[in-house]
Amino acid sequence: MTMTPTSKTPQIGDLAPDVVLASADDLSRRIRVSDYRGRRLLIFMWASW
Amino acid sequence: MWQQFVERIDPARFALLSVAVDTDVERVRPFTEGLTFPTAIDRAGTLGRLFDFDVVPNGVFLDEQGVIRFLHVGGFDIRRPEIAAQIEALIGADFTAGATPTYSRQESLDVEVLRIELVERPNDAGLHFALGDALLREARAVDAVAAYARAVELDPGDWSAHFGLGTALELQGQRDAALAAWRMALALDPANFTVRKQIWRAEHPERFYPDIDLAWQKQQLVREGYAPGA
Numbered sequence: 001m002t003m004t005p006t007s008k009t010p011q012i013g014d015l016a017p018d019v020v021l022a023s024a025d026d027l028s029r030r031i032r033v034s035d036y037r038g039r040r041l042l043i044f045m046w047a048s049w
Numbered sequence: 050m051w052q053q054f055v056e057r058i059d060p061a062r063f064a065l066l067s068v069a070v071d072t073d074v075e076r077v078r079p080f081t082e083g084l085t086f087p088t089a090i091d092r093a094g095t096l097g098r099l100f101d102f103d104v105v106p107n108g109v110f111l112d113e114q115g116v117i118r119f120l121h122v123g124g125f126d127i128r129r130p131e132i133a134a135q136i137e138a139l140i141g142a143d144f145t146a147g148a149t150p151t152y153s154r155q156e157s158l159d160v161e162v163l164r165i166e167l168v169e170r171p172n173d174a175g176l177h178f179a180l181g182d183a184l185l186r187e188a189r190a191v192d193a194v195a196a197y198a199r200a201v202e203l204d205p206g207d208w209s210a211h212f213g214l215g216t217a218l219e220l221q222g223q224r225d226a227a228l229a230a231w232r233m234a235l236a237l238d239p240a241n242f243t244v245r246k247q248i249w250r251a252e253h254p255e256r257f258y259p260d261i262d263l264a265w266q267k268q269q270l271v272r273e274g275y276a277p278g279a
Contacts, residue, residue, distance in 0.1 A: 009101045012120060016111050017099055021089035022186050024069055024077045030186065031089045036064050038113050040140055044051065044125065045068045045096055046106040048076040049246045049257050 050127045054136070055086050063140045068096060070105050072216050072247060076258075093185050093216045094243060098209040103241040108132075110139050118144060159183060174204035181213050185220065193217035201230075208238035212247075219251070228252065239275060 010016060016033055023029040033041070055065050067088040069077040074090050081088045097103065102122055110119035119139055127133055163180040170176055181196035197214035204210055215230035228251060235244045249256065249269065256262040 010099065010117055012117050014117055016109070016115050016117050018115075019095060019099065020186065021068060021091050021095070024074055024081055024088040024090040027074060027090075027188060031066065031087060033066075033111070034115065036066070036111070037115050039061070040063045040113055041066060041111045042063070042136060042139075043066050043068055043096070043109040043111070044106065044127075045070055045091075045102070045108075047070045047243070047246065048080065049071075049250045049261060 051086065052084050054127050054133065058140060070094060070097060070243060072219055072251075076250075092220075093182050093213040094209060095182055097243055103238065103243055105243065108136070110136065112144050116144075118142070160187065172203055174200045174207065174210065177203065178207075178210055178213060181217060185213070185217055188220070190217055190221040194221060206237060208234040208241060208244065211237065212244055215247075224251070245273075245275075 018032060018034045020030050020032045023031055033043070051065060051067065055063075065086040067081075067084070067086060069080070069088060069090050071077050071090060072092050074092075077088065077090055091097075096109075100107075100109065100120070104123040106125045107123065108119065108121040108125040109117060112118050119135070121132070121135075125132060127136070160180065160183045163176060163183055167173070167176050167180065177196050177200035181193045181200060184190075184193035184196055194214065194217045197210060197217050200207070200210040201214055211230050211234035215227045215234065218224075218227035218230055228248060231244055231248050231251070235241060235248060238244065249266070253265075253269075256265045
């Protein structure tokens with residue numbers, strides 16, 4: 001199942017999709033994965049529950 | 050934990066982005082105090098949908114070109130020494146020089162661009178879903194509800210469309226309708242703990258704050274009749 005027309009589930013070796021998220025400290029501010037190009041990035045996903 | 054890890058690494062080489070998969074930003078903010086790295090909130094489960102994750106915590110490591118070099122689903126905890134060692138190794142690794150993928154946008158993420166694309170493909174459920182995400186980021190709850198509802202209409206078997214709808218309804222203050230949508234998402238994907246815990250948190254907040262009651266969660270799974278692997 002995919003929800004976007006161009007994507008499959010990204011695998012190791014694929015370019016990561018350019019995800020845009022809101023900053024938790026300021027919901028009007030956007031954080032984009034593409035902002036980090038030029039550096040190595042670890043995305044750590046978690047939840048308060 | 051992560052703060053201590055990040056302080057040891059040259060920020061010119063490596064960055065950490067913490068992403069909270071929560072529908073309520075007030076639950077997230079207490080965890081961000083004293084951190085020097087940013088925390089984003091992913092209220093509609095966008096990353097989970099893209100990467101097909103149905104649990105947290107997870108780690109995704111990208112190199113400086115944005116290529117995925119590592120994925121770890123569930124149990125991704127920097128306190129585990131083997132995980133800390135893996136991340137340090139990835140930071141220092143020399144990735145094979147090969148053809149660098151040409152960077153291209155795989156998703157159109159802005160409301161206006163999506164509306165233009167929808168003129169050409171009005172029955173594309175994925176576009177309505179992406180529009181819902183974009184509207185949710187702008188806190189336009191009413192419009193986000195409409196977009197997700199259309200995605201659900203077009204692709205009623207997709208759990209993530211129902212989940213996005215629930216999140217937008219919650220933002221609008223329609224708690225009962227949000228729970229109904231999340232329940233539908235869970236019915237479509239019963240192994241999805243992101244959805245299940247969201248429902249639990251909304252219906253039993255006392256079991257999550259101030260402390261997470263794991264014993265209650267185990268009992269609740271039994272009460273809900275969910276037996277993994279059965």
